[in-house]
Amino acid sequence: MNQDIPPTLEIVEHDGGKHLVKLSGSWNIRSLVAVPGLNREISSYAADKNTQWDMNSIAVLDSAGALILWKAWGKRMPDALQMKPEHQRLFERWQGVEIPQREPVQSRSRLIITYTDRLLAGFWTQLLQVVTLLGQLVLDIGYLLLHPGAIPWAEISITIYESGVRALGITALVGFLIGIVLSYLSALQLKIFGAEIYIIDILGLSVIRELGPLLAAILVAGRSGSAMTAQIGIMRVTEELDALSAMGISHSLRLILPNVAALTIVLPLLSVWTSSMALIGGMVSAQTTLGINYQQFFDKLPDAVPLTNLFIGFGKSAVFGLMIALIACHFGFRIQPNTESLGNETTNSVVAAITVVIMIDAVFAILFMGIGMP
Known part of the structure; x- marks a missing residue:
């Protein structure tokens, strides 16, 4: 089944030294969980604005896979991008949408201080x-x-x-x-x-x-x-x-x-x-x-x-x-x-x-x- 093919990323030299990133396999949430380092690898290639992207070989793409690519691209579509028409709609839904950022994890001491501040502020307000x-x-x-x-x-x-x-x-x-x-x-x-x-x-x-x-x-x-x-x-x-x-x-x-x-x-x-x-x-x-x-x-x-x-x-x-x-x-x-x-x-x-x-x-x-x- 196409849903069982793991997501893959292949780098091809193209047009005078430019890189072509060819994506294939199943880019859905079930398959992406099995490849934890894939997100960092995509981000490293997306840092080069001249990189070209080929997504025609992707068998399955869901909203989770589209969101990972969208965030790696800096929340915009690359200039040189090839993809299937049915995948285009998954990226259009993220255009103009503010994606919530994950809050940094606070230390235990910081959490205690924050809780104490809120407690004292609430007590003072009620007083x-x-x-x-x-x-x-x-x-x-x-x-x-x-x-x-x-x-x-x-x-x-x-x-x-x-x-x-x-x-x-x-x-x-x-x-x-x-x-x-x-x-x-x-x-x-x-x-x-x-x-x-x-x-x-x-x-x-x-x-x-x-x-x-x-x-x-x-x-x-x-x-x-x-x-x-x-x-x-x-x-x-x-x-x-x-x-x-x-x-x-x-x-x-x-x-x-x-x-x-x-x-x-x-x-x-x-x-x-x-x-x-x-x-x-x-x-x-x-x-x-x-x-x-x-x-x-x-x-x-x-x-x-x-x-x-x-x-x-x-x-x-x-x-x-x-x-x-x-x-x-x-x-x-x-x-x-x-x-x-x-x-x-x-x-x-x-x-x-x-x-x-x-x-x-x-x-x-x-x-x-x-x-x-x-």
């Missing part, structure tokens, strides 16, 4: 966008102070119910179980040193100051933050955001402000609720493992945990709520009108919100290191 949302939020608050009738009470109320009231069950369960686990593990160590009574100090400080607000924020970020992002994303997919813009309704005033206000109000209350359930779980475990009764727990707790810790927990919870809502809205508006973007940005929203919550908690721990300690 500026979040700051822009925060600035727009301040402007909206100023507008509402001058126009109290425009406050979106209905949206704020609905968000408080969805993010706060409907989260009471899961936060109570998680808080109660964490209190039991923390109390049980602490009791095992305190028994060794005969310091069972200090379990009240450990539970009070760790739960009211740290674990309660942090657990509530993480649960709200995973539950309500993702819901806010998905809700805005669905509005993008269904073109509701475009409809709001067409009607002159502000996105920030009707979507961002209610979410931020609701979470800023509801998260401190949820943190108190979660802390209370964690303390109840701790009391149950302490009474079971150490024999500390409930009355003794209630009498010792105010002395072990100053009231300042409750205010610190309140303050950080409000900041948590503000940042969770801002991040959820930020990633919601980044969603493109397709389902893949919806899933990716919702995941990014939850991860970013939880990360920011932990970072803010670390900042609060450093700033208020010596405050509220008994």
Whole structure:
């Protein structure tokens, strides 16, 4: 079969020392793969513009073979070229077409540097966008102070119910179980040193100051933050955001402000609720493992945990709520009108919100290191 003849290249001296390159065989992709050095050989002869080419003996020529010859010729037809009419059409398709060049292979270190640059640039861009949302939020608050009738009470109320009231069950369960686990593990160590009574100090400080607000924020970020992002994303997919813009309704005033206000109000209350359930779980475990009764727990707790810790927990919870809502809205508006973007940005929203919550908690721990300690 003609398709099985390998591609060959023959050099013939012609017309006073000029070279005639005679091509024969099958110049298709299947045959060319078997002769890897043929491309360099063609390019070396094509460098001489006086070289003549004879392609009449080629049995089979496909687009791959024509492209190799076309690139070797410098993306133009040689002056002295003989070929079959049916092969002419394969070269005509490449005339005026920009052939993409292969990108040079980068070293591993260069790839790492490029990836790091893109990561930092993306982080900086998103940080500026979040700051822009925060600035727009301040402007909206100023507008509402001058126009109290425009406050979106209905949206704020609905968000408080969805993010706060409907989260009471899961936060109570998680808080109660964490209190039991923390109390049980602490009791095992305190028994060794005969310091069972200090379990009240450990539970009070760790739960009211740290674990309660942090657990509530993480649960709200995973539950309500993702819901806010998905809700805005669905509005993008269904073109509701475009409809709001067409009607002159502000996105920030009707979507961002209610979410931020609701979470800023509801998260401190949820943190108190979660802390209370964690303390109840701790009391149950302490009474079971150490024999500390409930009355003794209630009498010792105010002395072990100053009231300042409750205010610190309140303050950080409000900041948590503000940042969770801002991040959820930020990633919601980044969603493109397709389902893949919806899933990716919702995941990014939850991860970013939880990360920011932990970072803010670390900042609060450093700033208020010596405050509220008994």
